[in-house]
Amino acid sequence: MTDKINKKEKIEKSKKKEKIIVSACLLGEKCRYDGIVIENSEINKLAEKFELIPVCPEVLGGLPVPRPPAEIESGDGNTVLDRKSKIFDNLGKDVTANFIEGAEKTLQIIQKHKVQRVILKSKSPSCGLNNIIRKGIKIKGSGVTAALLLQNLLFLEEFE
Numbered sequence: 001m002t003d004k005i006n007k008k009e010k011i012e013k014s015k016k017k018e019k020i021i022v023s024a025c026l027l028g029e030k031c032r033y034d035g036i037v038i039e040n041s042e043i044n045k046l047a048e049k050f051e052l053i054p055v056c057p058e059v060l061g062g063l064p065v066p067r068p069p070a071e072i073e074s075g076d077g078n079t080v081l082d083r084k085s086k087i088f089d090n091l092g093k094d095v096t097a098n099f100i101e102g103a104e105k106t107l108q109i110i111q112k113h114k115v116q117r118v119i120l121k122s123k124s125p126s127c128g129l130n131n132i133i134r135k136g137i138k139i140k141g142s143g144v145t146a147a148l149l150l151q152n153l154l155f156l157e158e159f160e
């Protein structure tokens, strides 16, 4: 009987936790372009207080793991969303549509779960919030998903 009550309490408690969308690679999911697993202990600790929902826009956009690294050719995620720039992987394949699809699907998940807070992986052409990488150099700008979420006025943070 006590066990049943405890289980019910736990479920009720987890339902009440605020939901946060997190770049899946920061939670140790094998979704990075290089197939390497990373983890951020600071974010793992958030699981005590929040319900963390992992999302990888590039995988949602249909890209495999591992995959060739890709870069936004000019501008940033906003320029891509305006269809004024494209994204190519290092084999020369145009992956723009995958990146846009992944960003749109991420936004749909956020809206479905009514999430206000999103934690993103820095410097990625999808998830980077303040910087992206072009030709090995860190430049100012957002990735495609970060740009779309910013346009939808979500509260975004980024982690290494």
Ligand code: SF4
Pocket: 023, 024, 025, 026, 031, 032, 033, 055, 056, 057, 058, 059, 121, 124, 126, 127
């Ligand atoms: S940075 Fe974003 S797109 Fe790249 S692997 Fe992590 S979650 Fe996926």
